[in-house]
Amino acid sequence: MASEHHDEDLAPEQTQGFKVGEKKTLDEYHQLDQNDESLRKWKESLGLGMGKDISDKSDPRKCIILSLGLEVEGRPDIIIDLKTPGAIDSLKNKPFTIKEGAQFRMKAVFKVQHEILAGLKYVQVVKRMSIRHKMQEMMGSYGPSTEEKPFYEKKFEPETAPSGMVGRGHYTATSKFVDDDNVTHLQFDWAFDVKKDW
Numbered sequence: 001m002a003s004e005h006h007d008e009d010l011a012p013e014q015t016q017g018f019k020v021g022e023k024k025t026l027d028e029y030h031q032l033d034q035n036d037e038s039l040r041k042w043k044e045s046l047g048l049g050m051g052k053d054i055s056d057k058s059d060p061r062k063c064i065i066l067s068l069g070l071e072v073e074g075r076p077d078i079i080i081d082l083k084t085p086g087a088i089d090s091l092k093n094k095p096f097t098i099k100e101g102a103q104f105r106m107k108a109v110f111k112v113q114h115e116i117l118a119g120l121k122y123v124q125v126v127k128r129m130s131i132r133h134k135m136q137e138m139m140g141s142y143g144p145s146t147e148e149k150p151f152y153e154k155k156f157e158p159e160t161a162p163s164g165m166v167g168r169g170h171y172t173a174t175s176k177f178v179d180d181d182n183v184t185h186l187q188f189d190w191a192f193d194v195k196k197d198w
Helices: 002-009 026-030 037-045 087-093
Strands: 063-072 078-081 096-099 103-112 117-128 131-142 152-155 169-178 184-195
Touching (some): 087 184, 131 152
Parallel strands (some): 096 184
Antiparallel strands (some): 063 103, 117 169, 169 184
């Protein structure tokens, strides 16, 4: 039963008024009407036709999250390189420390392969005792990575750490990257401690 609630918690909210269009191959997108200016700009915004596709044919994944980072002004960024074996497991067992009331933001570096990635979202549920807080960040749509643009970086909206005696303590979180086709590209558990100081 608990796992059903867990999945429900992380269900992404649908974008109002947004409908996923008919799926096309990259070749079909390339051949869409070049005379249509708005279509041309949309394809350019996805990076289509802007360089050599570097998709790894031996790797079927459409979206690969390469690293996760935590930015705090005046402090060195904390970067978790997800290409390192065991990096995801260590997120749960080695909590970040965040100073109470500090403003911080997360960022993700990722690669897209094989086809257009539509409507990537980051969904996060933070828990402490019986309190749950859900957050969703719309990351956008992306074409496959190229030699000119081998990866994408997305910085999320800034957040403020809780403060005061009630805010300080240990928090657990579950996060996932999911697209408009409800494909989960990465899901992981992590933890952080809110303390009086760094």
